[in-house]
Amino acid sequence: MISPDNRIADMAKKARMAAAELARADPARTAAALHAAAGAVRDSASAILAANDEDLAGAHDLAPAMRDRLRLDAARVEAVAAALDMIAALPCPVGEVIDTRTRPNGLRLERVRVPIGVVGIVYESRPNVTADAGALCLRSGNAVILRGGSEARASNRALHQAMTAGLGAAGLPEAAIQLVDDPDRALVSAMLRAAGGIDLIVPRGGKSLVAAVQAEARVPVLAHLDGNNHVYVHHAADPAMAEAIVLDAKLRRTGICGAMETLLIDADYQATIPLVEALLARGCEVRGDGRAQALDPRIRPAQAADWDTEYLDAVCAVAIVDGFDAALGHIGAHGSGHTDAIVTEDAAPARRFLAEVDSAIVLHNASTQFADGGEFGMGAEIGIATGRLHARGPVALEGLTTYKWVGRGTGQVRG
Template sequence: MMSSEARIAAMAKDARAAATEVARAGPARTADALRAAAAAIRDRAAAILDANARDLAAADGLGAALRDRLRLDAPRVEAIAGALEAIAALPSPVGEVIDSRTRPNGLRLQRVRVPIGVVGIVYESRPNVTADAGALCLRSGNAVILRGGSEARASNRALHWALATGLAAAGLPQTAIQLVDDPDRALVSAMLRAAGAIDLVVPRGGKSLVAAVQAEARVPVLAHLEGNNHVYVHHAAAPAMAEAVVLDAKLRRTGVCGAMETLLIDADYPATIPLVEALLERGCELRGDGRAQALDPRIRPAGPEDWDTEYLDAVAAVAIVDGLEAALTHIATHGSGHTDAIVTGDRGAATRFLAEVDSAIVLHNASTQFADGGEFGLGAEIGIATGRLHARGPVALEGLTTYKWVGRGTGQVRG
């Protein structure tokens, strides 16, 4: 029996060869493959939902947020197919000239986008990541090795079948999108240690998964932290807008990484009580500082850990802050660098907030739940990167490329 390391090495070798073949085939063929995969998902929607039902039935101990991420229904399956078509319709970034220059000696230089190579994706609970990550890697000229969580094993297998069907229909190697369909955790460790065979690992999941990947990896990691996101309601916010933005940011879907986890309300905001009542009346538990608790007896006291917690549930921390400076300080102290928003009619306050909050996504008068690659017009995303290197925010096609320098001369030598 092959060791975990040997199994991953063999998959990576096949992926490398597939990436070369995909590059030669060109973007028209990858678009064909994704459209064929979308058709396969629609044709097999019933089988995909049946597989998902089996996963849900076996996931009794899964928390509400992870269970929501795992669950598929007919609209979600259609959204997965639609995302593949949207990615197919996007221009491939491969070959894009980022910039060019001609040196005094006549040597012409260009920076050109190229695929990263072989990408490994480690994720949990979300079967849609199987399709999104496979499609984004393929469209950006990469090959990918997918390792989803065991709780979504049947769903992932069904969606991977559709991707493989699309690749075959377009005459592309099925090894361009491979699925590690074995729950053995040793295979994940082997992926993370496969330096030179796998070029980049992207973890997609909770804080513990990301931390474990970063601690063990010998392969470069494109990681994201949890979405400890803030909405700051400035004193110049329009009350109707503030309520709409806050309710959507917290309650549209509580289990997504773009959900608001902390509400900051300016001490001079004139409609504080109706705002917190709107959340409470819709079933959102609030945990507040002393001033927030004084607004409504239903607000529980917040402990020190509440300001740093990604609840992924109908729970939010709430604090009353003395102006923009205090809001900025709170976010800098407790934020995770994911997504933060200000609601205000004061352009100067908004400009300062957008400039000084050091997060991957900063928003003015909009819900944090727009933190999504599809909403950014990127087709889908492989994750939201919160670091400062290579890619930041929703990672889509461009984030899965690097670049090389191409020089064209007429016999120039340095002498």
Template sequence: MDVTEATALIADMGRKARAAAQILSRAPTAQKAAALRAAAAGIRARAIPILAANAADMARATESGLAPALLDRLRLDEDRLSGIAAALDAVADLPDPVGQEMDRRMPANGIVLTRVRVPLGVIGIVYESRPNVTVDAGALCLMSGNAVILRGGSEAADSNAALHQALVAGLVAADLPCDAVQLVATRDRAAVGAMLAAAGLIDVLIPRGGKALVARVQADARVPVLAHLDGNNHVYVHAAADPAMARAIVINAKLRRTGVCGAMETLLIDSGFPAAPALLTALLDAGCALRGDGRAQALDTRVTPASAEDWDTEYLDAIAAVAIVDGPTAAIAHIAAHGSGHTDAILTEDRAAADRFLAQVDSAIVLHNASTQFADGGEFGLGAEIGIATGRLHARGPVALEGLTTYKWLGRGTGQVRA
């Protein structure tokens, strides 16, 4: 596919999406929810062919040498597929943001002004490896009244197509336009370039994938982008941390699932924390390789020297960087210098130290005495998420229904004219 063909394809999809978005923006909550519940039922009914499609993707990806972290994101099984269907039902049960009144006021001129939520319009999603994004993005965009154009990675093409069929069936069952959720069928990368250039057709682009993909989208897009580059997340074990709690949280934050963006990548241990050697031993014995500074290496001979690049690396693997720091000031400074603004946590029984960390660490999610693996829209009670936004404009943190809306002002007067 050449550039001209790709441009024509995305333009056609964009026009269809725009027409569908106009219908969705007026669709009743019950109708949108019915489409999602029908899609969830369709996924459950189509479990065998969906898993077969995923098995074909996994076989090709394994043969091509896809990284273990990406293979984990690609893999579906019965439990994961059940969770995908459950997420659709959960989004269907969420309050509809469209039309929600955010503000009401009546200035001296007597005009009653209300600020209400409205959909963004047409959203483009460019993503890698994760078939669940097909469903999560489709569900969130639909419930928030937006049409969406999905372009998944070629490694997940069969899985995405199978899941997309269930979404389309849900739309049909609820008498909503099929073009509300479109999947770019071609695996040619020219389609991504066409989406990046589709100003006027796509209102917002959301990339989900590796750092290279997100960086390309941010650099080349002529459409506004909502994104995060990586999840270089830190856990700081304060001197007053409970040792048993610290061990449980650190193991979970790093090793529950190493390939998710909420995984801990750097462990900071206060020089005053008495159980530091035991904490490192627990991680190492659990199969996590550690790359540390001189003081960390002195605590366990299995800790290898960290390079300058290690402090800025999102491993997405059973590897972590570890540094010994002298108090909260040093921990906060390290995060400011090396963090990606995604998710960072402090473990401590000192409330003042926790409050200071929560106030001064400038990340989208900052936690006290909890695993960074909670960086997930579902865990925040948002049903599902399109991604974790680490920028400062429009939306930050888990982007769910409200993050996919903007607002407009409505004014109701009684004949006022301005002098």
């Protein structure tokens, strides 16, 4: 019996060979592969939905938000195919010259984008990640090893088949996009130990998954932590705009990382009660501090943990804050560095918020649910990185590249 370490090492070896071929492939071929994969997704939509039904039937214990992430329907399958077409249409970043300089001795230096190499992605629930991640890695010249959650095993397999059909149609190696189609947790551990075989690990899932990956990995990790996101309604906010943004940020889709989890309302805001009532009327459970509870008897008391919780559900923590600095203090103490927004018609606090809130994405007068690579014009995303190294915010094609220096001389020596 082949050990998990040897199985992953074999996959990584094949991926490395595929990555070398991708790095020198004409970008038109990767675009053709993605368009072909999009066609395969559309052609096999019924099979993909049947596989998803199989997964849903076995996912009785999943929380509602996780079931929503797992669920596919005709519109979501079409969205997967459309994302593949969109990524295919994006410029390939490989070979882009980031900057140039010429030294006094005439030596010309260029910093050029190159693929990372072999990327490993560990993810939960969302089968669309199989297609999105495979496409983004392919378009940026990387080979990828995918390991989805066991709850989405049939859906991931069906989508992976469409991706490999696209590779075959374009004459690219199928090993460029590999799927670990085995629920054995030891294979994940083997991926995390595969230094030298896998160049980067990207975890996509809940806080516990990311923390476990970071604790165990011997391969560099591009972390996507929880989205404990805030909307701060400043006293100069337009009430109609504030209500529309808050409802969308919290309730458009509660199970995504861009959803608002805490609403901060300025103590001097004049339309606080209608704003909170709008959330309650939509079926959102509201947990508030003392001043928020006084607004409506349906508001439950917030516990200390509520300010640090990513609910991924129709639950919202609400705090009344004494001005701008108190709002920033709350975000600094409890935010996860993902996405935070201010609603105000006053340009001065908006400028301060955008400059001073240390999150990967900061927004003025817009819903936090725009925290999405597709909404940023990236086609799709690997995840939203909340760290400070290499990439931050939605990670798409450029975030899946590194660079090398290229020097062109005329015989210069350093004597």
